[in-house]
Amino acid sequence: MSRVTAWAELLRVSALFTVPGDAVAGAAAVGRAPNRGTALAAASSVCLYEAGMALNDWADRETDAVERPERPLPSGRISPPAAFLAAGALTAAGLALAARAGRPALLTATALAGTVWAYDLRLNHTRAAPATMATARALDVILGAAATSTGTPTAAAARDVAGAAGLMGVHTWAVTAVSRREAEGGAPAVPLAALGVVAGIAAVVTRQRRPQALGAAAAYVAGAARPLAHAALNPSPPLLQRAVGGGIRAMIPLQAALTARTDRRGSAATAAALLALLPLARRLSRKVSPT
Incomplete structure (x- = not known):
């Protein structure tokens, strides 16, 4: 069980619930119900996300030995070669799954994988880190749209996909900016700016006043705003x-x-199904930290 726990910590399994919804949001943006391609995109995203978690700890193993010695690699519960091998295998699996959804999905997944590896190996501790993570999350939404759609999207659909990808990306940028100082503490300006980003995203999402969207947006603000304010x-x-x-x-x-x-x-029923993942993510995060 200790071995299983170590891998769960390395892969941040409590954050996995945040990944499949990107593909679903991408499918909704092109006006399609989730289908086989959406499922393949979600599975591909999960693999690439987990590859990034393993690779991140491999790249940061020396820093973690000082700041987070309890992490699986510096504590010796998982060896660095095993983590690196897992990152490579998960990346290959993610690309293989995307290939089954078609060429556009594979091209998008390849760009996503490249972004993940660039972040972990080169950009993680630079000023480009938040923008790189935002790009990865936006590409994840686009992957869902590319895998779900069977043809060239209309101009309106392309605009909707860009909008959904952009909102997910901006949120990710804000969270990543806050995370850069989570080990040593920081200035109040960064979480305060992230709080403003959350408010702006909620305003955009609720512009059309659809009841289910209003409820989900309220849950979004409640989940993100309170800890940011603190x-x-x-x-x-x-x-x-x-x-x-x-x-x-x-x-x-x-x-x-x-x-x-x-x-x-x-779409309302699909959104409700996604919201059902939230309490599961909260429960698991009490056992395995998502950061």
């Missing part, structure tokens, strides 16, 4: 880490809101 008042490591965890889990209701705001029949 971190702005006291930007200590524990509160910053709590804000990052809340921001990660808040991606689920944001994905639900993006899905519910479309006029496709059945």
